[in-house]
Amino acid sequence: MFRLRASHLTTLLALLVAAAGCVTADSATRATGPRTTLVVENRNSGDMNLYLVRSGQRTRLGRVGGNQRQTFTLPAYVTESTTRLVLRADPVGSMMSPIEVPFTVVPGDRIQVVIPAY
Numbered sequence: 570m571f572r573l574r575a576s577h578l579t580t581l582l583a584l585l586v587a588a589a590g591c592v593t594a595d596s597a598t599r600a601t602g603p604r605t606t607l608v609v610e611n612r613n614s615g616d617m618n619l620y621l622v623r624s625g626q627r628t629r630l631g632r633v634g635g636n637q638r639q640t641f642t643l644p645a646y647v648t649e650s651t652t653r654l655v656l657r658a659d660p661v662g663s664m665m666s667p668i669e670v671p672f673t674v675v676p677g678d679r680i681q682v683v684i685p686a687y
Contacts, residue, residue: 591653603677605643607656609633612686615660621656622669623647626672632661656686 611617611633619630621643628647633639647654652673659667670682 590665595665599612604647605645605676606679607641607643608638608679608681609641609656609658609684610638610682611635611658611684613660614686615663615665617658617668618620618661620657620659621647622657627657630656633658643674645676648674650679656682 602642607621607630608619609619614635616632616634618632619641621630622628625660628644630641631639652675654672654674656670656672657672658670659669665687668684674680
């Protein structure tokens, strides 16, 4: 009876090691893929909070200061299956309406967006 349990335990451990190897390989593949960057130039005097909208889901990228330029590296999962994205710029501490800029992206692209002064 003990032999049967030991063989099950050995099989289970082998499966766990194999599964862990698969996760590591997938993570390594994602990390070495082409970097996709987004350069945002804010010509407005106020700061902007930036969001990336993908399939209706909003992900915060960060903030770009007034009259500043900032470069963001997009996460790999954003460009895996969806190529149509929207950059949403929300003015910080202002009643002004947010700006939305749609764009198409392919892994490895360098996208440049200018937020006009208004």
